[in-house]
Amino acid sequence: MKIISIQVLRGPNIWSIRRKKLIQMRLDLGEMEHKPTSQIDGFKERLETLIPSLYTHRCSPGHEGGFFERVIAGTWMGHVVEHIALEIQTLAGMDVGFGRTRQTKTPGIYNVVFAYLEEKVGVYAANAAVAVAEALIVGAGYDLEKDITEMRRMRERERFGPSTGSIVDEAVARDIPFIRLNSSSLVQLGYGKNQVRFRATMTDKTSSIAVDIASDKEETKRMLQEQAIPVAKGATVSNLDELERAIKSTGYPLVFKPLNGNHGKGASINVKTHEEAVAALAHAQKYSRKVILEKFITGYDFRILVIDNRMVAAAQRVPAHVKGDGTHTVQELITIENQDPRRGYGHENVLTEITVDRDTLDLLEKKGYTLQSIPPAGEEVFLKSTANLSTGGTSIDVTDMVHPYNVFMCERIARVIGLDICGIDIMAHNLTEPLSETGGVVLEVNAAPGFRMHLAPGEGLPRNVAAPVIDMLYPPGKSARIPIIAVTGTNGKTTTTRLIAHIIKNNGYRVGYTTSDGVYIQNSMLLKGDTTGPVSAEFVLKDPTVEFAVLETARGGMLRAGLGFSRCDIAVITNIQEDHLGISDIHTLEDLTRVKSILTDSVKKDGWAVLNADNAHCVRVGKKTTHCNVAYFSMNEDNPVVVEHCRNNGVAAVFENGFLTIKKGDWKIRIEKVTHIPITFNGSVGFMTQNALAATLATFLWGFKTEDIRLALETFIPSAAQTPGRMNLFHFKDFKILVDHAHNPDGLRGVQQYLKTMDAKHFTGIISGTGDRRDEDIREIGRISAEMFDDIIICQEKYLRGRTYDNIIQLLLEGIKEVKPEIGIKIIPKGDDALKYAIEHMKENWQLTIVSDSVSHAVDTVQRYQDREAGIL
Secondary structure, rough: OOEEEEEEEEEOOOOOOOOOOOEEEEOOHHHHHOOOOHHHOOOOHHHHHOHHHHHOOOOOOOOOOOHHHHHHHHOOHHHHHHHHHHHHHOOOOOOOOOOOOEEEOOEEEEEEEEOOHHHHHHHHHHHHHHHHHHHHHHHHOHHHHHHHHHHHHHHHHHOOOHHHHHHHHHHOOOOOOOOEEEOOOOOEOOOOOOOOOEEEEEEEEHHHHHHHHHHHHHHHHHHHHOOOOOEEEEEOOOOOHHHHHHHHHOOEEEEEOOOOOOOOOOEEEEEHHHHHHHHHHHHHHOOOOOOOEEEOOEEEEEEEEEEEEEEEEEEEEEEEEEEEOOOOOOOHHHHHHHHHOOOOOOOOOOEEOOOOOOOHHHHHHHOOOOOOOOOOOOEEEEEOOOOHHHHHOEEEOOOHOHHHHHHHHHHHHHHHOOOOEEEEEEEEEEOOOHHHHHEEEEEEEOOOOOOHHHHHHOOOOOOOOOOHHHHHOOOOOOOOOOOEEEEEEOOHHHHHHHHHHHHHHHHOOOOOEEEEEEEEEEEEEEEEEEOOOOHHHHHHHHOOOOEEEEEEEOHHHHHOOOOOOOOEEEEOOOOOOOOOOOOEEEOOOOHHHHHHOOOOOOOOEEEEEEEEEOHHHHHHHHHHHOOOOOEEOOOOOOOOOHHHHHHHHOOEEEEOOOHHHHHEEEEEEEEEHHHHHHHHHOOOOOOHHHHHHHHHHHHHHHHOOOOHHHHHHHHHHOOOOOOOOEEEEEOOOOEEEEOOOOHHHHHHHHHHHHHHHOOOOOOEEOOOOOOOHHEEEHHHHHHHHHOOOOEEEEOOOOOOOOOOOHHHHHHHHHHHHHHHHOOOEEEEEOOOHHHHHHHOOOOEEEEEOOOOOOOOEEHHHHHHHHHOOOOOO
């Protein structure tokens, strides 16, 4: 078998709107296409031995063991690979279950689709699943445990930590979108102007001054003392002389910890001798030149969590330890403890595996133990000097036991330091009594405190401490989203996108929009190129100035990676025509319709799908769209679809009696005469009128006033500035040049319709083909060009896309000569040379039309010629 490609889908996609995280692997089964599992001796037995947990897979029979029933009956290897990829991820601690395997139009080639939690692990699982299947086919051994271990390591490197993950999960549960901004813990919640950012448990509301104070333990201690909050007696030292003075004033036993330390690194506790103190100072100075020396306070280690100045959780932290049984050594007890299913690698489980380090050995030495000592039954042997969960500690929830005075004190501490999310470490015999009565003290105040001890304590009630974080970031009434209008279709989507954005800008919004020529924020192009995929959509949604997003969404991006947003308010499909067929398993208009439907399927429940009633495939989409509202636009008021739709009190936009009109049931709202809308070229360009209908309907449904829409329509002038490459007409002294991005037969027919309205003596065309179209599509470009023009220049400068230059030229020539065998044809490879030749041969009242895939360059070049004629250059 051979893996042809692996694609990572990250948003709503052709396989699923709800399941956004999918791997799509294109797999060539090779000779296995003719050999189902039932014909491979011993395959089922070997598979069952290697991965017995596959028995839980229900598969199509719908019950446990169903997958193995399919294997016995005979299933194809792509289906087996799908289930292996799912199960090995589950065995590595990432429970996934959704999968699909479908044969393509090419025999032996399958799309194997399965869910993932971590992207890199999903890709790894795809490769590993194929390797596992190949080993099972031939009966070779396979080290599956190696793969599972590697996937666990990858997961720990890639996934969010428990604190970040809990906030993201809570946001998702509240339908708040998120974007991961780096490979670590920096996350954006919400879109555009309504976004907030956080990293671990620090938010964009967290004061940097407060973080600086909390990071300086000496400064924190001073401020707390000034506010009559009990703290441990101590000093800050950085050398042996200071150490001596501090010991004399504080007295043993002592605690040492780095001034700027975290997670218990460099800490030593219960230091009782001068030698131990010198060693503890040296150990702490590995992490910080200055070291905090404090009186060792006996009692229990507690962590109080305060969010938005309100205590939300409290936990007692217990350092990593083992309990002697009189039989096993300390090392053996650690091994036994690590077999607890609650313990895992890194943050994968409630508890972390206990490791042996210097701190462990020092504590054992103080007890007169080594790793080979056998503690008596019932004795607790502590292995870490701090109670951090990351070093194997455990936690006990005590939230409901905290005395009101202690609650008040901790909430006051958060305000004194100024932290919105604040972790307070307390040493006391209990929290059920005021610290002032028990002699307890505040040890530290932590910025970015970990949540794991509260989310999943070893004992007691779990606390959803992520909820108050989201409550703080998005209080009632604050939206996390901005409006999104998404536009797709075969032709007209860029112009429709630009027109919608223009209408919205005229209504006072700051708009971010993506098109096939670039990404724009308000009136500035920030990225140039074909920006109609998910990365470009995210670019707009990440911009904190954007109030409204209008996103052109092309089929290529949807197929490669899915949508760049979770849902939209309005989806517009301009039309569905033959284009890009034969690419990425999209062979028919029905296939293409399924791709375009991703957009309408992603519309929110009370949103709108805006569809072309003159296009049969758009109408089919409308009939199947039941989860949201549907509205139609049409060039014909009497279109049966529109008539029936409005009879049922639906909304539509139609071209009637020269007007662009909104119909609501039996009512008509005339927006503007089409001849007054510049983009329609005095009503002579039908496809531009369709674009105006779609844009008008979408913005009307959003709620903009008809008079504001009318004004915007009147001020949207077709030009190289407003609509680059879309019906750009340049007037020269003796002739005219039209530049249009008509990249398929249907688009070219639209240009043909407009040229018929022009009074010119002679029509010349510069045309090209696009290599990733079918042979027949390229020939059709030639046929239509022969109908339109009196002579033709073929300029195939780029866009070969897998074909040869000669092949595209030949197909264009075949199409042209079918219609006009004697027409004059010139083949000029370079665009600048082709345009220079054409202009030099222009005569009075001639018309030159450039149909180019390199639109921006064509527009720029024609403008230079125009400036030169005007004497500007």
